Amino acid sequence: MGDGQGFVRSLAFGDREKIARSLRDGDIVERHMEDGDIVLFNRQPSLHKVSIMAHRAKIMEWRTFRFNTCVCAPYNADFDGDEMNMHLPQTEEARTEANLLMGVHHNLTTPRNGEPLVAASQDFLSASYILTQIDRFYTREQFCSLVTYFGDGEEQIDIPPPAMVKPMELWTGKQVFSTMLRPNKETKIEVSFQTKEKNYINNKHFCKNDGWVDFRNGELISGNIAKKTIGDGSKTGLVFVVLRDYGPLQSAMLLDRWAKFCARYMGTHRGFSIGISDVTPSNKLTTMKHKILLEGYRKSESNLDLYEKGELELRPGCNLLQSLEEILNGILGRLRESAGQEAMKQLPWSNAPRIMAACGSKGSPLNISQMISCVGQQAVGGMRIQNGFVDRTLPHFEVNSLTPSAKGFVANSFYTGLTATEFFFHAMGGREGLVDTAVKTAETGYMARRLMKALEDLSMQYDKTVRNSENTVIQFIYGDDGLNPNVMENNDRPVDFARLSTSIRETLPCREEDTLNPTELRSIVKSKLGEKRFQDLLPEGAEILKEINEFFKAMAQKQAELINDIGKNSVEVSSLTWNSCRFTISQLNRFLDVALNKCTASYVEPGEAVGAIGAQSISEPGTQMTLKTFHFSGISSMNVTLGVPRLKEIINASKLISTPIITVKLEQDDNKIAARVVKAGIEKTTLGQVSKYIKEVFASQACYISIELDMGKFYGFDVNSLLQIYLVLTFLFLFH
């Protein structure tokens, strides 16, 4: 080939040996994709940078793309007909670059804020939750068979000693998880941290729901594993901790093991299904629900009576009808809530929807209560159903009826079935959701484009400034601190010192070393921070150095207080401080080394397309926003514009915003009258609002405007001063 004289010869036909013999320098032999090839994989809409990632191909039969379910989240992919594209880079440079910059391993977190995106979801969470329940025990056979699930039968697995020895050897489900985390002693994952799971109530390790997750040296001590620990979006979970402390490879391998385990555990060991029996209410629940509903209806009725008599107390900023709507909204909202709570209370632990809601794999207590007890109020435009016929919602109701059922309250559950009118109202509410999603995609798409066009050329420069393509400085230091949000820890800072010190105490006990006393601790830290490697962090690192200093100051203070409390007996001191605040010289050195490493790695690198990342970080969540308005039911008249319309207002810099709200902190915040006075001072009141009448008088001698104030509306004001206002006003108009 060459000189544009090239031709293509298919290897599918003809004598391949002969073709091979006629190969010359510069010929290109094209081959099929092979196992291990680096490919780019993409799902549209590509809303953020992790919508295209590099994978290693594994050639399989049939014509569908298949991939690890843990990467569904970044692509926003499900399997209801989604299509994806694959590209095969052709040169070694392209492959390397794709692998290093776009590889799944290097993109486990969202560039927006560093929360893990590639993580366990759905069934994996249910399986983890069921397995790590406090009452799961397995015999040796069962345990051994379980631990083989997370590998391919090729790796060494060290069986831990049984949790229970007598009367028979038993292993717990938590031990299965610990073994998965660290299958053998070659795997150096020794995480130590604590976190609250979704179902945590109180009392830490003694939480009734076993929601306090505690890992010590890679061993799960307490807590059931669910979304907060192994799911996406949590910076306090296992996925994040392993990623930060042991790197992306260990993190990916962990997820891989766990995905394999959960699929096999659910598929062959336990099974998980949901049926009509899961949502059948008991007789007790049905009577309870009727009692709750009757009570709610009675309350609504009495408020309706008050409304008709005009005696209803007005809510701030509302007229009579708005106040009624607000009160009823509150009552009916609570009605569904209490009916739902009653239903949840009566469900057994093994109820499948309940398991899913508890571990965060799918659904919420609200969905469950809608199935079992009560669907609740339907809303269109954030309000109860509006009248569509003449003065009523549907011809089935009396004219001007404001009762719950006439305005879209669905008392039935999906189990008992909806009545015709309830069904209609439910369809009205459902349609709004559909219309909203349809309209929203177009709006957010355009917004994403505008954001990207405005910011696409901003990038980090080697002088740490952010500049556009004209070399104009946009920011002198990116984000005013130069830190990369993708690598921030739980506290939005480069290092979570508390977690680091716990983890160092656990992994590096240094039993033979002496505890540093408070003065030693302070002086060593001070001299260490004076070293060149730390001073090199300045000037941007000043905040971090200060944080380290303050962390140790607090630790020294705690030690000092403890020593003060128990006296100067050194044996006692060392034994008592051992667990709470012991820190030795080796531990301190390790701490400072790790902290320095993390800090140095936490700055945004020159060349980073910070503008594009910023644009995506705003527009991508914009597409996820549902429903235009959010109603604080029964709290106040706050029907705040949120979500996409609000985002539009911000980006367009609208001068007229739809819900201008100012939150005022009251000096005296326990007095309702005082609050009302402050409110009246801010609120605009027109003369018409406080007058009985305003009339123009054209008499023979003079013409004037006569106003009579409505004294009843001046609640709490001094009548004399009002009279003065009245007189001044009258005079003003007379002399005009």
Ligand SMILES: [Mg+2]
């Ligand atoms: Mg889909």
